[in-house]
Amino acid sequence: MQQKTISNSRKTVYFGILLFGVVSLMGDVVYEGSRGIVPSYLGFLGATEIIVGLVGGLGDFLGNAMRLVSGFLADTTRAYWLFIFLGYCLIVSIPFLGFSISLEVAVILVLLERLGKAFRAPSRDTVLSVIGKDVGAGKAFGIHEVLDQIGAIIGPLMVAVLMLFTSNSYNFTFSFLFLPFLVLLAALAYTYKRISSKTVITEQPRMKEEKEKLSKPFYIYTFAVLLNAVGLITFTLILYKASKILQPTEQWIVPLIYLLIQGVDAPMALVAGYAYDKFGIGVLVMPFLLSLFPSLLTIIGAELSTLVAAAIVFGLVLGMQESIYRAAVSELTPISSRGTAYGIFNTAYGIGFLISGAVYGLLMELKPPFILIIFYVLLTQITATASLLNVRSKLKRHK
Numbered sequence: 001m002q003q004k005t006i007s008n009s010r011k012t013v014y015f016g017i018l019l020f021g022v023v024s025l026m027g028d029v030v031y032e033g034s035r036g037i038v039p040s041y042l043g044f045l046g047a048t049e050i051i052v053g054l055v056g057g058l059g060d061f062l063g064n065a066m067r068l069v070s071g072f073l074a075d076t077t078r079a080y081w082l083f084i085f086l087g088y089c090l091i092v093s094i095p096f097l098g099f100s101i102s103l104e105v106a107v108i109l110v111l112l113e114r115l116g117k118a119f120r121a122p123s124r125d126t127v128l129s130v131i132g133k134d135v136g137a138g139k140a141f142g143i144h145e146v147l148d149q150i151g152a153i154i155g156p157l158m159v160a161v162l163m164l165f166t167s168n169s170y171n172f173t174f175s176f177l178f179l180p181f182l183v184l185l186a187a188l189a190y191t192y193k194r195i196s197s198k199t200v201i202t203e204q205p206r207m208k209e210e211k212e213k214l215s216k217p218f219y220i221y222t223f224a225v226l227l228n229a230v231g232l233i234t235f236t237l238i239l240y241k242a243s244k245i246l247q248p249t250e251q252w253i254v255p256l257i258y259l260l261i262q263g264v265d266a267p268m269a270l271v272a273g274y275a276y277d278k279f280g281i282g283v284l285v286m287p288f289l290l291s292l293f294p295s296l297l298t299i300i301g302a303e304l305s306t307l308v309a310a311a312i313v314f315g316l317v318l319g320m321q322e323s324i325y326r327a328a329v330s331e332l333t334p335i336s337s338r339g340t341a342y343g344i345f346n347t348a349y350g351i352g353f354l355i356s357g358a359v360y361g362l363l364m365e366l367k368p369p370f371i372l373i374i375f376y377v378l379l380t381q382i383t384a385t386a387s388l389l390n391v392r393s394k395l396k397r398h399k
Helices: 002-035 038-044 049-077 080-093 095-099 103-134 137-165 170-176 178-198 207-212 216-230 235-245 253-279 281-290 292-300 304-321 324-332 335-366 370-398
Strands: none
Touching (some): 002 080, 002 137, 002 253, 038 235, 049 080, 049 103, 049 235, 080 095, 080 178, 103 137, 216 281, 216 335, 216 370, 235 253, 235 292, 235 335, 253 304, 253 324, 281 324, 292 304, 304 324
């Protein structure tokens, strides 16, 4: 009888993870689908490499930095579901890109969607970590990421088809995304109805916990991830460079390159999640070292094939970033302050991509000697890896 109860409990846990995955799937159909054409759309509106890099980096910065505020507020108010709903509703800014008439308006809408992700992500990750605590954080985040990436594959593919059959009409393609957005709202409402009662976090922080809640290894790990992001070129610039190589009538190919990134991302997330649960934080050495290649390939790439190779490696890194990077935070922090921890972690992550977008956008426009680019990439990633190994050694001593 006890074994049957445990089995039913595990089924309930996986059902909750799957529901959250479906919500993220529909969200990705909208905003990940759009991200495949946003760089080329900004270029169409007159943006240069530096502007595209800054918009991409600033979007990631705002979308991550605001997680510190939303994570703290979520922990303080315990209103995790309120922030989840608010964040997903702001995805509506993407379909409104179909009505934008200037570069400035488009930039505002792109950044607004990123802010929406900032509102929902810490609360979603906290609730997901609570749901998945009995099956392993790596598995929970890995399964969620796989479903998330199914949407990230459907979205760019749908956008590519729409671009192809509408003679690369950005306005129609963005406007069409209102339909999956409405499905997203319905899926989110159903998920809340089914599992909200099972995700009530009642644990209150004690005074002792408030003093010790975020340990030194957590901050070292966060610094390592920041450096990793600083040295990794953003996908926005990979896609922007591809759009400049392609002819105006071939712009529908750009979201297919983004589709390739997501296609590699999905299986890697699941594999990395299981590897993390078995081998621990040391698994993160792999994405740190792989992060050397997308930046170098994009900078030197003069042909589409080189950029495709950069996109594939970037997808491998992304799959691990979005699964085991988050899982490591849950291992290094207590549940009572985990929303705040995810906020701090993602703020640092966003700062890294803001710097990356600005630096690589500038490098692509100025074209300095390649040896300087190699030095920059090696310095950031080797320092990041050394910091990560320091965290791993501290965790081993603690155990």
